[in-house]
Amino acid sequence: MLITPAFAQAGATGDTNSMLMSLLPFALIFVIMYFLILRPQQKKVRDHADLVKNIRRGDTVVTSGGLVGKVTKVVDDDQIEFEISDGVRVRQMRQMISGVRTKGEPAKGDAKDEASAS
Missing domain, CATH: 2.30.30.60 (SH3 type barrels.)
Incomplete structure (x- = not known):
């Protein structure tokens, strides 16, 4: 055998942790875009609908x-x-x-x- 079982197990947990850390920036970007772009746009559309409805x-x-x-x-x-x-x-x-x-x-x-x- 070239790799002992202890090294093989340690490598598997390290990959899962690094995979989670590599997805974290994408989730963070999505949250930032929601609060900076999507939410204000939805509020603007709602306000315009109220304005038009109350003419x-x-x-x-x-x-x-x-x-x-x-x-x-x-x-x-x-x-x-x-x-x-x-x-x-x-x-x-x-x-x-x-x-x-x-x-x-x-x-x-x-x-x-x-x-x-x-």
């Missing part, structure tokens, strides 16, 4: 194309209609809204609350 009549919106206008009508769950100039109305998909500048009228439920508070 109502009277809000001033900015589209992804750069148009700025005042919402005149919420058509349905997918579209809004806004006025970019006197008498010029445009229909736009909600997902193409990039920002809301000013808030408009309160929602129907909010009007009751304000009347009872007065």
Whole structure:
């Protein structure tokens, strides 16, 4: 025999430990990428979905194309209609809204609350 059983057993445990240590940097890179890239992106998508969902009549919106206008009508769950100039109305998909500048009228439920508070 060229190798004694004691050396053969010691070599096997050393390989397992070194294999675990070689995979550790990959796991560390994945964790760092999750916290620096994936998690903030998910938060941004969630915030945009809330912003788009809460658009109502009277809000001033900015589209992804750069148009700025005042919402005149919420058509349905997918579209809004806004006025970019006197008498010029445009229909736009909600997902193409990039920002809301000013808030408009309160929602129907909010009007009751304000009347009872007065």
